[in-house]
Amino acid sequence: xxxxxxxxxxxxxxxxxxxxxxxxxxxxxxxxxxxxxxxxxxxxxxxxxxxxxxxxxxxxxxxxxxxxxxxxxxxxxxxxxxxxxxxxxxxxxxxxxxxxxxxxxxxxxxxxxxxxxxxxxxxxxxxxxxxxxxxxxxxxxxxxxxxxxxxxxxxxxxxxxxxxxxxxxxxxxxxxxxxxxxxxxxxxxxxxxxxxxxxxxxxxxxxxxxxxxxxxxxxxxxxxxxxxxxxxxxxxxxxxxxxxxxxxxxxxxxxxxxxxxxxxxxxxxxxxxxxxxxxxxxxxxxxxxxxxxxxxxxxxxxxxxxxxxxxxxxxxxxxxxxxxxxxxxxxxxxx
Ligand SMILES: [Zn+2]
Numbered sequence: 001x002x003x004x005x006x007x008x009x010x011x012x013x014x015x016x017x018x019x020x021x022x023x024x025x026x027x028x029x030x031x032x033x034x035x036x037x038x039x040x041x042x043x044x045x046x047x048x049x050x051x052x053x054x055x056x057x058x059x060x061x062x063x064x065x066x067x068x069x070x071x072x073x074x075x076x077x078x079x080x081x082x083x084x085x086x087x088x089x090x091x092x093x094x095x096x097x098x099x100x101x102x103x104x105x106x107x108x109x110x111x112x113x114x115x116x117x118x119x120x121x122x123x124x125x126x127x128x129x130x131x132x133x134x135x136x137x138x139x140x141x142x143x144x145x146x147x148x149x150x151x152x153x154x155x156x157x158x159x160x161x162x163x164x165x166x167x168x169x170x171x172x173x174x175x176x177x178x179x180x181x182x183x184x185x186x187x188x189x190x191x192x193x194x195x196x197x198x199x200x201x202x203x204x205x206x207x208x209x210x211x212x213x214x215x216x217x218x219x220x221x222x223x224x225x226x227x228x229x230x231x232x233x234x235x236x237x238x239x240x241x242x243x244x245x246x247x248x249x250x251x252x253x254x255x256x257x258x259x260x261x262x263x264x265x266x267x268x269x270x271x272x273x274x275x276x277x278x279x280x281x282x283x284x285x286x287x288x289x290x291x292x293x294x295x296x297x298x299x300x301x302x303x304x305x306x307x308x309x310x311x312x313x314x315x316x317x318x319x320x321x322x323x324x325x326x327x328x329x330x331x332x333x334x335x
Contacts, residue, residue, distance in 0.1 A: 003181050003203070005173045006035045013043060013168060014056045015275030022047075024141035024164040027123070029154035033204030039170070040119060040150050047115040047146065048073060064112065074111035077102050079120045083120040092307065094120070103137045106145050107264035113171045123149035124156040131158050138164040178203040182210075194274025214255070217248065221255045222279040227319050229327040235320035239313055249312070250303045257299035260323075262283065272310045283327050291326045298322070312332040 018023060026043070028036055045058030051064050052058055057067050067073035079098050084091050102118050110116050120126070126134065137147065149165060151157065172178065175196070181203050182192040185220065187210040198218070199205035208214060224241070227233035242252050263280035268289065284292060302315050 001184060002038075002234070003035060003173075003179075003302050004177060005170060006039055009039055009168055010042065010055075010172055013244050016166075017046075017056065022146060023111075024145065025138055025147040025149065025165040026042070026168060027149045027151075027154060027157070028168045028170075029151055029163060029167035031172070031202055031205075032152045033199070033202050034170040034172070035204060036150055036170055038151075039119070040121065041169075043148060044068065044076060044117050044119055047117060048076060048112070062217075073325065075114065075116045077105045077116075077118045079118065081122070081125055092125070093127040094122075094125045094130050095127065096133050099130045099133040099137070103133065106142050106147075110144065114144070118145070119148045119150070120147065121150035122152065124151040124153045124155075130316060131161055135160055135164075144186065172201045173203065175201065182206055186210075190274065197262050197274055198255070200258065200261070209255075214251075217252055218255050220257065221252055221259060225256060225259065225323065226279055226283060229280070231324065231328065235324060236317050238320055239316035242316055243312055249316075253299050253303040253306070253316075257303075259295040260292060260297045260299070264289055264296075287327050293324060295326055299301070 028040055028043075030036055039173055042057050045060075045065060045068055046052050046056050048060035048068055050062045058068070064073060068076060071078070079094060079102055081091050081094060084090065102120075106118055108116075120134075126309055134147075135158075149157070149161075149164075151215075154162060154167075157205065173181070178196055178201065179192050182188070182196065185207055187195060188206055191210055192206070195206040195209040196203065198209050209218070224233065224238045228235055242249055259280060262274065263284045264287075267281050269283045299319060302319055305315060306312055
């Protein structure tokens with residue numbers, strides 16, 4: 001089921017297209033979880049498809065659509081994070097060689113006689129030299145060529161890039177609309193409301209939080225935070241258990257930050273006190289709201305730092321110690 005906010009963004013695109021106003025560059029931006037990638041695929045597919053539907057979306061069956069699906073359409077150039085051949089690991093940046101190759105590809109004539117499209121995703125993963133190379137391409141646009149930039153954090157793109165792109169922004173829908181969509185997706189009632197609070201209003205993320213794996217992670221996080229906060233568990237032990245499965249650590253930190261945020265707001269009478277709030281709000285009720293807010297900001301910042309080769313055990317230990325200190329200032333000294 002396609003969410004209503006995607007349909008709204010699609011209408012904006014179709015109106016531009018039908019008015020013959022397809023720009024040279026489009027920046028498709030918005031928080032993760034709202035369906036940007038599916039929208040980008042429809043924009044790309046709709047331009048390349050030889051028999052699009054009445055709504056302008058790709059048919060999914062013609063030769064062009066088959067080639068797009070197989071990743072071999074000669075007029076579609078994808079730029080994404082690539083594996084570094086030296087280390088065998090996925091790069092964390094889109095490097096300048098990739099953008100130069102893209103420029104060369106767009107300078108060729110179309111193989112199918114139609115649009116040539118470059119899809120850069122995630123666009124905010126480009127580094128400085130990549131942005132500079134892209135800027136040259138944006139300054140000398142080719143006819144019938146579209147650059148489609150997709151990213152979660154448009155603010156991370158230089159203003160010179162942003163100003164040369166037409167924006168399509170996906171935004172969180174109103175709460176009632178998000179709840180209706182969640183309900184239709186099988187996440188109804190109190191669970192829908194609770195996960196939407198936990199996801200800070202992002203319905204795509206809320207649906208992910210309703211999955212069994214995320215529910216189990218939330219149980220773990222709530223139990224551990226309550227234990228640390230009440231002094232029943234040592235911060236070091238909890239840090240160790242959160243680091244056992246390295247792939248899960250970032251997810252646990254996000255849930256911890258979100259749960260504390262929901263609990264803190266609920267003690268101020270904001271939002272529905274779901275399970276996460278109920279489990280923690282007894283502890284957070286007496287704490288300084290500003291300090292709690294600083295804490296969940298730090299938890300989110302540390303999630304980013306998990307990508308860097310730092311002592312993750314120490315980062316988490318300090319974070320959990322601080323959580324206890326915020327809740328129980330008098331016992332902080334005991335660590
Ligand atoms: Zn088609």
